[in-house]
Structure formats: C-alpha cells, structure tokens
Amino acid sequence: MSQRIVIDSLAFARDARSLQGELPIAGLTRVLDLLADSAGQLSYRIEGVMGARNRAQLQLQLDGVLSVCCQRCLEGIDYPIALRSVLEFVDDEEDLTQEEFEDDSKDFLPAEDETDVVALIEEELILD
Numbered sequence: 001m002s003q004r005i006v007i008d009s010l011a012f013a014r015d016a017r018s019l020q021g022e023l024p025i026a027g028l029t030r031v032l033d034l035l036a037d038s039a040g041q042l043s044y045r046i047e048g049v050m051g052a053r054n055r056a057q058l059q060l061q062l063d064g065v066l067s068v069c070c071q072r073c074l075e076g077i078d079y080p081i082a083l084r085s086v087l088e089f090v091d092d093e094e095d096l097t098q099e100e101f102e103d104d105s106k107d108f109l110p111a112e113d114e115t116d117v118v119a120l121i122e123e124e125l126i127l128d
Contacts, residue, residue, distance in 0.1 A: 005117040009089050012115075013048035013056030020045040023118065025066065030122040036076030037067035044121055056089040056111065060124060083128055087120070 007019065025031075026038040042064035051057040062083040067076040086106035100108070 006114050007046075007117060008113050009048075009058060009109075009115040010056045010111055010113075012046075013050055013058065013089070016048055016050075018045065018047045019117065023121065025064070028118070028122050028125070030119075031066075031125050034069075034126075035067055036069040039067070040065060042066075042081065042121070044117075046117065051086075051088055051106075057106070058087045058089075058115075058120075060085040060087060060120070062121060062124065066125075081125070081128070083124060085124055 005019070007017075011017075012019075020043070022041040022043050025035070025040050025042060028042075032038055042062055044063075045061040047059045049057050049059060060083070062081050064081045066079045066081060068079045069075070070077045088106050088108050089111040090108050091111055
C-alpha cells in the first residue's frame with residue numbers, strides 16, 4: 001500500500017469532519033489480483049456524522065473505473081465504481097438489535113481509535 005491514511009473514527013464523526021482525495025489504483029494492493037490493469041485513480045470522500053443512538057458513522061463515496069478481467073474472453077473490461085456506503089461504529093456487536101443486524105442500508109464495524117482509510121476503501125471494493 002503506497003499511502004496510509006489513519007483517522008480516529010469516533011472523533012472524526014463527532015467533529016463532523018470530512019476527507020477527500022484520490023488514490024492510485026496501483027496502490028490498492030488487496031484488489032490488484034482482481035484487476036486486468038492497475039492504471040488510473042479512484043476518488044473518495046468520507047464524511048463523519050453521528051447517527052441513531054449517538055453512534056459514529058462514516059459515509060463513504062468512491063468513484064472511478066476499474067479494469068477487471070472478463071471471465072469469458074479474459075480481456076480487460078471497464079467496471080465503473082459509484083459506491084456509497086454507510087459504516088456505523090459500535091462498541092460491542094451484542095448491543096445490536098435484530099433489526100439492526102438485518103438492516104442492509106449500513107454496515108457495522110467495531111469502534112477504533114485508528115481506522116485505516118485505505119484498508120477500509122479496499123474492503124468496500126472487495127465487497128462490491
């Protein structure tokens with residue numbers, strides 16, 4: 001990974017901070033094996049907010065184009081990325097209600113003092 005961007009997720013949300021920039025696709029080491037080409041960049045924007053039950057949330061936006069390998073012709077094809085995710089931080093997963101577990105509009109993560117933004121972006125790309 002060429003860049004390391006670390007935030008305190010709880011303070012970031014509590015202070016309603018935002019962060020944006022561009023990441024070179026070649027620096028996203030966890031997704032490189034899935035790609036046909038590592039050229040280009042992804043734009044990201046992260047906004048911190050306090051959500052329901054006073055929980056820290058990150059609203060993540062990713063935009064760009066990845067070149068993935070077509071499983072049929074084995075050539076590279078453009079895969080547009082327009083990802084929007086809500087990530088909510090919890091102290092303990094046992095505090096979640098059944099409704100929250102079933103809620104597909106956001107994902108729950110353990111609250112951390114140090115959240116690696118690039119690793120978070122890579123994880124969201126893999127899950128997409």
